[in-house]
Amino acid sequence: MSRALPASFPPGPPSRLRHWSAGPLGNDPLGFFTALTRRYGDVAGLQLLNFRTIYINHPDLIEDVLVNHARRYTKGRVLRANRRVFGEGLLTSEGDFWLRQRRLAQPAFHRARIAAYAATMVEYTERLLQGWRHGEERDAHQEMMRLTLQIVGKTLFDADVERDAQDVGKSLELLLEIGADFRRAIFIPEWLPTPSNFRARRAVRQIESILYRIIAERRASGSDKGDLLSMLLEAQDEDGSRMTDKQLRDETITLFLAGHETTANTMAWTWWLMAQNPAVEAKLHAELDAVLAGRAPSLEDLPKLAYAGHVITESMRLYPPAWGMARLAIEEHEIAGYPVRKGMGIAFSQWVVHRDPRWYDQPETFRPERWEGDLLKRIPRFAYFPFGGGPRQCIGNSFALMEATLILATVARKFRLKLVHGHPIVPLASITLRPRHGIRVTLESRAPVHARSSAQGLQSAVAD
Numbered sequence: 001m002s003r004a005l006p007a008s009f010p011p012g013p014p015s016r017l018r019h020w021s022a023g024p025l026g027n028d029p030l031g032f033f034t035a036l037t038r039r040y041g042d043v044a045g046l047q048l049l050n051f052r053t054i055y056i057n058h059p060d061l062i063e064d065v066l067v068n069h070a071r072r073y074t075k076g077r078v079l080r081a082n083r084r085v086f087g088e089g090l091l092t093s094e095g096d097f098w099l100r101q102r103r104l105a106q107p108a109f110h111r112a113r114i115a116a117y118a119a120t121m122v123e124y125t126e127r128l129l130q131g132w133r134h135g136e137e138r139d140a141h142q143e144m145m146r147l148t149l150q151i152v153g154k155t156l157f158d159a160d161v162e163r164d165a166q167d168v169g170k171s172l173e174l175l176l177e178i179g180a181d182f183r184r185a186i187f188i189p190e191w192l193p194t195p196s197n198f199r200a201r202r203a204v205r206q207i208e209s210i211l212y213r214i215i216a217e218r219r220a221s222g223s224d225k226g227d228l229l230s231m232l233l234e235a236q237d238e239d240g241s242r243m244t245d246k247q248l249r250d251e252t253i254t255l256f257l258a259g260h261e262t263t264a265n266t267m268a269w270t271w272w273l274m275a276q277n278p279a280v281e282a283k284l285h286a287e288l289d290a291v292l293a294g295r296a297p298s299l300e301d302l303p304k305l306a307y308a309g310h311v312i313t314e315s316m317r318l319y320p321p322a323w324g325m326a327r328l329a330i331e332e333h334e335i336a337g338y339p340v341r342k343g344m345g346i347a348f349s350q351w352v353v354h355r356d357p358r359w360y361d362q363p364e365t366f367r368p369e370r371w372e373g374d375l376l377k378r379i380p381r382f383a384y385f386p387f388g389g390g391p392r393q394c395i396g397n398s399f400a401l402m403e404a405t406l407i408l409a410t411v412a413r414k415f416r417l418k419l420v421h422g423h424p425i426v427p428l429a430s431i432t433l434r435p436r437h438g439i440r441v442t443l444e445s446r447a448p449v450h451a452r453s454s455a456q457g458l459q460s461a462v463a464d
């Protein structure tokens with residue numbers, strides 16, 4: 001039986017736009033959705049001009065949309081509005097075209113394949129650390145952005161993007177800033193000659209020029225490096241046609257952006273959380289010292305670095321880089337008894353679900369230990385979903401988890417990141433969740449295990 005839409009659906013159209021745009025959604029989407037859930041529970045309605053969205057907050061309802069009825073939906077309006085950036089890449093394409101591209105890219109993310117990327121991840125992190133000095137002040141977010149960009153460039157495209165990292169970083173920053181504006185994303189078409197559209201276009205062109213260069217270099221070399229770019233270049237349709245430069249551009253820009261910014265955010269939030277939780281930090285250090293005994297981590301160490309894994313899992317619970325998701329109905333559906341008409345939006349938020357006391361004890365507390373038992377089995381599947389789910393689940397899921405754990409282990413083995421007093425840490429809920437003003441830290445070198453134990457030995461000898 002179909003119910004009337006929930007009372008929370010605001011009645012009047014134009015005044016609603018003012019309420020939404022000037023109100024809390026525009027300025028503070030995290031607070032807005034949290035408050036919406038507190039007030040209306042698991043289902044609430046939103047209206048922006050004539051665009052209606054049902055906001056859902058129960059894991060089973062989310063599963064219904066992402067998994068059980070995935071075919072009834074396409075990606076939401078905000079992602080679709082960013083098609084100038086992503087084109088027909090994996091993140092934004094739909095239907096048969098998406099499926100074909102997904103099948104094509106999938107082998108580059110198979111377990112055996114990504115295992116081969118572990119050494120590069122550690123090597124590039126070590127390289128970053130070579131430039132770090134004890135007592136120096138840095139922005140942990142910027143450092144992680146540079147690092148993850150280089151890792152994705154090297155592993156998937158065998159391209160050294162060190163020299164491009166700064167340009168890509170700046171352009172990306174701008175795109176994310178523009179992308180954070182929901183009103184613009186939903187209502188202002190990309191072709192309209194507005195200042196922000198001009199700036200976005202320029203930023204896209206800058207990133208494109210780098211990607212086209214990488215594609216041209218590879219085409220010219222004619223060599224099959226066995227990486228994702230080679231796979232995409234080699235891929236043929238049944239009629240023998242290959243991907244055009246434009247298609248390759250769409251896939252590469254998607255993987256560059258989707259594949260580095262999210263992991264960089266995870267790491268930035270992790271450093272911040274660790275710096276505020278000395279007991280967690282101490283436990284992690286103890287694990288690293290015991291397992292690694294002073295050497296750099298490798299793929300084989302991962303199963304033994306269980307606590308490091310829990311730190312990442314818990315960090316993505318509290319600060320999910322994909323903090324919210326949306327879908328657009330292309331078929332009629334019904335959610336919790338409410339009718340979903342074609343063209344209506346569905347939205348839900350990892351930020352809110354991951355902090356729900358129904359699933360998590362003391363949900364606001366950073367406690368990696370909560371993952372030591374069988375918590376994942378006890379909570380509903382979509383009570384924890386940093387990588388989304390269903391057919392459109394993140395293709396880089398295992399890649400990202402391996403990368404984050406290896407970066408954490410490699411850095412924490414050598415350095416402690418102390419927060420710079422007074423620096424404001426403010427989450428910015430753009431397409432991803434990033435620290436608006438970065439995370440300023442002072443680097444503190446950790447003495448190597450053997451040096452420390454001999455120093456301890458000396459101390460106790462003196463005490464004796």
Ligand code: HEM
Binds near residue numbers: 090259262322325393
């Ligand atoms: C912590 C890191 C990451 C997080 C939290 C994350 C999160 C997500 C989420 C939530 C989605 C689903 C979006 C939706 O259904 O609307 C997604 C899709 C995607 N992600 Fe990730 N991601 C991460 C890392 C990566 C990496 C490392 C790569 C590639 C190297 C990557 C590539 C992609 C692609 C291509 C898609 C689109 C997949 C498709 O629709 O077929 N992501 N990601």
